[in-house]
Amino acid sequence: MKKLQNEITDFLKEKDWLDQYQHQKELAAALSVEAAELLECFQWKSSAEALAENREEILEEVADVMIYALQIVESMGEDGTEVIRRKLAINRAR
Numbered sequence: 355m356k357k358l359q360n361e362i363t364d365f366l367k368e369k370d371w372l373d374q375y376q377h378q379k380e381l382a383a384a385l386s387v388e389a390a391e392l393l394e395c396f397q398w399k400s401s402a403e404a405l406a407e408n409r410e411e412i413l414e415e416v417a418d419v420m421i422y423a424l425q426i427v428e429s430m431g432e433d434g435t436e437v438i439r440r441k442l443a444i445n446r447a448r
């Protein structure tokens with residue numbers, strides 16, 4: 355996961371977006387917008403209809419959500435794999 359986080363950071367550097375968009379609060383807000391865009395893909399459709407009509411768009415929105423999530427993790431100096439494993443352990447113990 356850290357390799358993927360580094361790829362995202364490299365992309366942000368290429369675009370000169372690294373400093374201006376690396377604040378956790380702004381990243382969380384952007385993630386929420388992307389989650390809403392994902393939900394919009396399903397609006398007024400069954401899951402089956404949405405997947406048939408918008409499969410690629412759904413996957414792109416999922417990727418947007420994941421990219422912002424990984425940017426938050428990276429900005430906090432963490433590895434996404436470890437963060438997910440820690441949370442899975444918490445969920446498993448419930």
Ligand SMILES: [Mg+2]
Nearest residue numbers: 388391415418
């Ligand atoms: Mg999007």
